[in-house]
Amino acid sequence: MIARQETEEAIEEFEQGDEPKEKRELVIPGEVIATGNDYLPGDWAKRDGQDIIALRFGLADKSGRLIKIIPLSGTYIPRKGNVVIGKVLDITFNGWIMDIDAPYPSFLPLIECSKFVNKNDLSECYDIGDMLAVKVLGVKRKGIDLTARGKNLGKLEEGMIIKINSNKVPRVIGKEGSMINLIKKESNCDITVGQNGIIWIRGEKVEDELFAEKAILFVTEKSFIEGLTKKTKDWLEETKNNPKDIKEDKADKKKAKEAK
Amino acid sequence: MAYTKRPDGRKFDELRKIRAQVGVIPRADGSALFAFGDTIAIAAVYGPKPLHPQHLQNPEKGVLRVNYDMLSFSVTERKKPGPSRRSQEISKVTEWALAPALQINNFQNTVVDVHITILQANASTRCAGINAASLALAHAGIPMVDLVSAVSIGKIDDKIVTDLIKEEEDYEDGEGATDIPLAFLSKSGGITLMQLDGRTSTKKLKEAIEAGRAACKEIYELQKKVLKEIQEK
Numbered sequence: 001m002i003a004r005q006e007t008e009e010a011i012e013e014f015e016q017g018d019e020p021k022e023k024r025e026l027v028i029p030g031e032v033i034a035t036g037n038d039y040l041p042g043d044w045a046k047r048d049g050q051d052i053i054a055l056r057f058g059l060a061d062k063s064g065r066l067i068k069i070i071p072l073s074g075t076y077i078p079r080k081g082n083v084v085i086g087k088v089l090d091i092t093f094n095g096w097i098m099d100i101d102a103p104y105p106s107f108l109p110l111i112e113c114s115k116f117v118n119k120n121d122l123s124e125c126y127d128i129g130d131m132l133a134v135k136v137l138g139v140k141r142k143g144i145d146l147t148a149r150g151k152n153l154g155k156l157e158e159g160m161i162i163k164i165n166s167n168k169v170p171r172v173i174g175k176e177g178s179m180i181n182l183i184k185k186e187s188n189c190d191i192t193v194g195q196n197g198i199i200w201i202r203g204e205k206v207e208d209e210l211f212a213e214k215a216i217l218f219v220t221e222k223s224f225i226e227g228l229t230k231k232t233k234d235w236l237e238e239t240k241n242n243p244k245d246i247k248e249d250k251a252d253k254k255k256a257k258e259a260k
Numbered sequence: 261m262a263y264t265k266r267p268d269g270r271k272f273d274e275l276r277k278i279r280a281q282v283g284v285i286p287r288a289d290g291s292a293l294f295a296f297g298d299t300i301a302i303a304a305v306y307g308p309k310p311l312h313p314q315h316l317q318n319p320e321k322g323v324l325r326v327n328y329d330m331l332s333f334s335v336t337e338r339k340k341p342g343p344s345r346r347s348q349e350i351s352k353v354t355e356w357a358l359a360p361a362l363q364i365n366n367f368q369n370t371v372v373d374v375h376i377t378i379l380q381a382n383a384s385t386r387c388a389g390i391n392a393a394s395l396a397l398a399h400a401g402i403p404m405v406d407l408v409s410a411v412s413i414g415k416i417d418d419k420i421v422t423d424l425i426k427e428e429e430d431y432e433d434g435e436g437a438t439d440i441p442l443a444f445l446s447k448s449g450g451i452t453l454m455q456l457d458g459r460t461s462t463k464k465l466k467e468a469i470e471a472g473r474a475a476c477k478e479i480y481e482l483q484k485k486v487l488k489e490i491q492e493k
Contacts, residue, residue, distance in 0.1 A: 028487045029361075029404035030447045044403065053447075055363055055403045057487065074401020075289060075308060103308040103370045141319070141368060167401075 024059040024070070033060045033067055042068030076166035076196040078102045078144050082136045085156070085194035086146075088129060091122045098132070098146060101166070101196045106144035108134060114149045131156045133192050133200065152192060159190070159202030160209050164220050166197030171223040172216055179219060179229055186236040187212035214239070263417035263434065267427045275411070275423045275475055280391070280486045282399050290400025292486075294392035296423055298382035303392035304375045305400040308364065311371035322364030323371045326355040328389055330378040350386050351376075357390050357410065357443040357453035363403040372402055383426045383439075384412040390443050390453065395483055399490070407483055408452060409476040410443035413468040415460050420467050422475045440465070442472035446480040449473065 027033055032051045041047050044056040045067050054060060058071040078084070078100070086100035095109040108126075110117060117125045126132060126148075133153050137145040148154050164172065172193055173180050184191050189203035189212040199216060203209045219232055266272070276297030285291035288304035295301070311317045328351040332341045354376065364372060374397065376389040387410035394408040414424040417434035424439060431437040438458025444451055451469070460468070 026488050028407065028484055029398050030406035031484075046405070048405075053405070055405065056401055057398045058401070071401050073290060073399060103310065103367055105310055 027054040027060045040066050042066045044069035076102050078136045078139050082195040084196040085133050085198040088126050104143050108146040112147040156200050162199050164197045168220045168223050172219050183215045263419050273422045282490045290396045292392045292395035294388050296384050296388050299388045300379040301388035301392045302377050303396040305396045307372040308367040308370035317369040322367030325371050326351045326374045328376045334378045334381045360452050361404050361406045361408050383424045383429050387412050406445045406447045409479040411472050411475040412441045413472045414439050420471050440468050444476045
């Protein structure tokens with residue numbers, strides 16, 4: 001009960017904190033967002049003479065004098081400290097090459113593995129094709145350095161992996177994790193959201209996992225509605241009381257599998 | 261007999277009916293369809309992603325790679341599938357036409373791949389391809405300073421004509437037909453593509469460029485409208 005109250009408080013906070021001061025407008029590359037020397041260009045915006053122009057397709061966010069673009073699309077660009085989920089592509093003599101859906105190759109060195117590793121056989125620790133939760137240590141010109149040391153990092157076993165647009169990740173997590181905690185609680189699943197848009201879900205039952213997946217897809221589809229946490233909460237409760245849809249979905253999937 | 265009337269009844273400065281749509285290819289990072297009447301082009305954008313083979317990588321900036329291809333059923337007589345001298349040339353000029361709009365200098369050693377496919381051709385395929393690619397690049401979230409719009413202008417006999425069709429390209433009477441594909445940066449107005457197939461005077465060429473600029477303004481407004489209408493996936 002206490003936990004629920006906390007969530008409600010978090011929702012309120014989220015709602016208040018998320019109210020945009022000015023309505024965010026959809027802009028296209030090269031479009032003039034504002035004119036005059038009063039404004040400063042932020043992320044993905046540029047000054048061109050008197051005008052501030054957008055460099056990317058996205059929403060223009062004016063906070064005070066600063067104008068920045070919140071991108072809606074595009075590949076994941078790694079930043080130091082991001083927790084991401086990736087797949088082991090190859091094993092070298094001193095570590096693992098991974099695919100984290102970023103523009104650069106990424107590497108997990110042997111010493112950054114959390115457990116003892118037999119140097120003669122790295123595949124005992126992580127094998128090719130394994131999914132790992134890792135943290136970005138740094139981004140260099142030639143590639144990304146990763147680490148598997150830390151809480152909740154390392155190999156992901158069981159469960160399922162889904163992929164969403166990496167630009168929607170902040171929405172799925174919510175203010176201070178309000179959204180993801182809500183989904184976790186309602187679906188009884190363990191969920192890890194990678195900043196690169198890859199999400200790992202593990203629950204006791206497959207139904208729970210499918211429910212969590214549906215909830216996450218609901219959030220990404222409705223990501224630009226205001227007061228989303230509350231809407232999601234209503235949706236979760238409604239769907240939970242009528243679990244018919246999910247079961248039907250499952251039956252459909254089974255049918256599709258058989259058809260294959 | 262002088263050229264007084266266009267075969268499809270359009271005015272000399274009138275474009276064909278344009279159809280544009282963004283997000284036609286769900287698995288691509290960005291995609292778009294652009295059609296001038298019967299000419300239909302689709303473009304898919306992937307990346308930025310690591311570039312292989314490695315010797316093509318540029319450690320100073322990201323690389324744009326364009327691949328233009330016509331499907332074998334896109335023309336009246338079956339086209340042999342696969343790359344040809346013509347498609348390689350068009351890939352290259354499209355690349356040059358789009359590059360000035362992109363800001364991919366911070367993506368060292370990576371590539372942005374653009375695949376343009378012509379589904380149906382009735383002249384101006386490279387222009388339709390450039391328009392589609394420009395939309396797809398914006399949709400893929402590639403940093404850009406501007407959009408690119410392209411149109412083909414022709415000199416048929418002694419008339420300047422906007423957005424040619426195949427029948428006009430093959431016109432032979434009088435001074436014959438000259439085909440001038442043009443691409444412009446929409447905001448700054450810079451010319452990023454200009455080819456000329458045929459004969460023309462300097463005066464007529466200047467007229468053609470002005471006609472192209474006017475037509476591209478119209479195309480840009482449409483591109484802008486289409487991009488603003490997309491619901492994010």
